[in-house]
Amino acid sequence: MAWRIEEHVSRGEIDNRIRGRITARLWFCGDEETPMEIRLAGDAQPDLHGRFIAFTNPDAKPGRLDGLSLRQHGTAGRITASRKVRIPDVPLDRIGEYYKTGRPLPCHWGNVLYFEWFSETDGRIVIEAPYALQISADAPTWELSPGEKAAHDDALAAGADDDPVTIIHNPDFAGAPEGEAWKESRENAEADEDDEWRPPTEEEADRTQAESDLLVDRIMARMEREGEGADFEKILDEEITRRRRERGESEPTPEQLADNQRRLDDLNAGAEEVLREMESEAWKGPEEPRGHPLTMRARELALRVSKDVEERNWCPADAHGEHPVLQLVSSLMCAGPKLAGALGAHEEWPPPLMFAAATIVRLKKALDFIEDARLAAECCTGQNLTEVAWLDGVMREAGEIAAAIKALVAELRARLKEGRE
Known part of the structure; x- marks a missing residue:
């Protein structure tokens, strides 16, 4: 379960002017003296590449969720100031009236700030709110090249089914929620x-x-x-x-x-x-982290690799998007959410037969990311970018995760075969 802290944030700032690094600060209503300091590996979405933004929340509520560290280190998730969502046109305390009476909830489409990161100490943290934004008027300090932009669009499409908030539910899309x-x-x-x-x-x-x-x-x-x-x-x-x-x-x-x-x-x-x-x-408030052990293991491996890379300075601040170390980290970070989508959608294993094939597809996507990590590791070895013993250990564990995924795929394929005979 993610931490959702948007209602307590009174103001904040996000800085992605150095490629591959994001720094941010958040101030909480009722505790303006000590901000939360955030340092993340990775980049925001293209609308914030090379930019500094500040934001304020005029409706902040006093308090800060106990248990969150004020010193956050981790990996950037999806960070954008142009996320399209449906925003209610009535106060939040009146939304329940519409649900009770069955009346359509009046809404409009608008942009909100979406700030997601994976903390080494606190797990996934998300802010999603229509804050008042102020983006620096200066030109971006860096932007994607045309080739990188095309690669980004492909990656966005490949991972879109793991988007944490669904904009609209349409029968032409796969993976609709099961209310x-x-x-x-x-x-x-x-x-x-x-x-x-x-x-x-x-x-x-x-x-x-x-x-x-x-x-x-x-x-x-x-x-x-x-x-x-x-x-x-x-x-x-x-x-x-x-x-x-x-x-x-x-x-x-x-x-x-x-x-x-x-x-x-x-x-x-x-x-x-x-x-x-x-x-x-x-x-x-947040519960104890739950999920399939394989998902948790993949997540912990990715966070550990990200932390080691940052602490040992194996990736320069100005590294391009295809830098092997960055590719290694990002591929491992992507495998976890794919596993969560496959293994966390149903309370029991194996999933109902009608969902078996869709689960296989998600598991295969996780395998693809682990294969990408393996190829990146080969490049790291060839260019002597990390310690050999460290990289061997990382890929040994990634290989064990991949083997476990393949076993799950084989189990589901056998279940599908039995169900169709």
């Missing part, structure tokens, strides 16, 4: 289908994920290209229509449109239920 309303609609749909239901195959899940990746890639590229005036819902509709035409599908009938809208309404209802449950549990 009770969604489950009920799914069960009703399955009841109407042929009795000989079969689970999706791994090949079908691969195609579904590839389709979702392509759609998200195109949407995010257009959002960045069109800037502040981008209309997310319009872009979403246009890109879905574009893919339909590319596949040679005819325009949907009014009945199909009505059915799609019903599915979308059910999905959004499920998402709202999940959000309500999260809000009702927020007062309890």
Whole structure:
């Protein structure tokens, strides 16, 4: 469970003017004397590359969550000042009235600050809020090259399914949340289908994920290209229509449109239920870290590698994005969230048969990142960028994690085979 501290932050600043390094400070309402000092390895999203921003929260509440260290070291997650979300047009204390009466909640699309990092001492910490932002007017001190920009867009599409907050739930995307309303609609749909239901195959899940990746890639590229005036819902509709035409599908009938809208309404209802449950549990504060042991092991390995690299100065401050040490760290950092998405989506193992193929796809993505780490390690060895014994130990553990993932994949493939026979 992530720490969510946005309501207690009164003001702050984030500095990514040195590539590969982020420094930040946060002041808390009622404790303005001592800010939280944050030092992170990594970079923000392109809108904040080479920039310094300050922000204020006019609605901050007194207090700071006990247990959080005021000296934060770790790895940058997603950090952007242009995250598109639906912002309620009513005070937070009135939102419950709309849920109780079933009235639509009035909202508008807007940009918020999203500041995520992985702390060595406190785990994942997230700030997501419509703070008042002030971005420095100076030109960025650095920017991505065209080649790096293209690589970033590809990486963004590959990892978009692990985004911690869903902007909108649409039946054309894979991996929608499983609220009770969604489950009920799914069960009703399955009841109407042929009795000989079969689970999706791994090949079908691969195609579904590839389709979702392509759609998200195109949407995010257009959002960045069109800037502040981008209309997310319009872009979403246009890109879905574009893919339909590319596949040679005819325009949907009014009945199909009505059915799609019903599915979308059910999905959004499920998402709202999940959000309500999260809000009702927020007062309890962070729980003890939970998750599959393999996910925790991958996370701890990535944090340890990031810490060692920083302490031993194995990566220069001006290193380019393809620097082998940076690639090693980032690949290991990406493997953990992929595992969390695969192993944390269901309370029990193995997952229900209908989700087995999708889980395999996520596990294979985690394996891909570990393979990227292995290739980066080979480059580190060839260029003598780290200590040999240290790197051997890191890759030995990464190999053990990969072997465990492959065993899970084999188990699910066998389960799929049994379920289809």
